[in-house]
Amino acid sequence: MKDKRKSSIGFSYAWNGIKEIAKTEHNFRIHLVATILTTVAGFTFRLSNVEWAIIVLTIGLVLMAEVMNSAIEKMIDYLKPEIHPSAKIIKDIAAGAVLITAVIAFIVALIIFLPKLDSIF
Numbered sequence: 711m712k713d714k715r716k717s718s719i720g721f722s723y724a725w726n727g728i729k730e731i732a733k734t735e736h737n738f739r740i741h742l743v744a745t746i747l748t749t750v751a752g753f754t755f756r757l758s759n760v761e762w763a764i765i766v767l768t769i770g771l772v773l774m775a776e777v778m779n780s781a782i783e784k785m786i787d788y789l790k791p792e793i794h795p796s797a798k799i800i801k802d803i804a805a806g807a808v809l810i811t812a813v814i815a816f817i818v819a820l821i822i823f824l825p826k827l828d829s830i831f
């Protein structure tokens with residue numbers, strides 16, 4: 711019982727973190743919109759189970775990278791609020807991780823949706 715309460719408190723802290731990022735991070739909101747559009751496209755093109763699994767994993771990868779990037783940005787702003795070359799490179803590297811996942815998501819979208827668009831036109 712005690713463990714259950716503890717884990718639900720942990721979940722509420724995690725949810726609080728996600729809400730904070732959704733409120734403050736512009737890029738995260740853009741990725742949420744992309745998630746909604748991709749989901750609509752998925753239903754429109756009647757994706758197979760395997761295609762859905764790949765799309766869900768890819769969306770998760772991008773959102774997770776965005777959340778980790780935001781955590782790193784906030785940590786740097788807290789530890790090193792002034793301009794510093796190390797602060798710059800740490801934030802640039804974290805942003806690089808998001809860029810990699812966004813490129814992967816774009817390629818996955820091309821592989822899955824292009825043939826379906828092709829069959830329509």
Ligand SMILES: Nc1ncnc2c1ncn2[C@@H]1O[C@H](COP(=O)(O)OP(=O)(O)OP(=O)(O)O)[C@@H](O)[C@H]1O
Nearest residue numbers: 735736737783790791792793794795797798801802
């Ligand atoms: N303290 C700092 N010292 C040096 N360069 C910084 C510092 N903070 C940010 N930068 C540079 O500015 C870039 C953008 O940083 P910022 O914290 O605004 O990230 P962002 O991606 O614009 O964040 P947000 O998602 O909040 O808009 C970083 O990638 C880094 O190159």
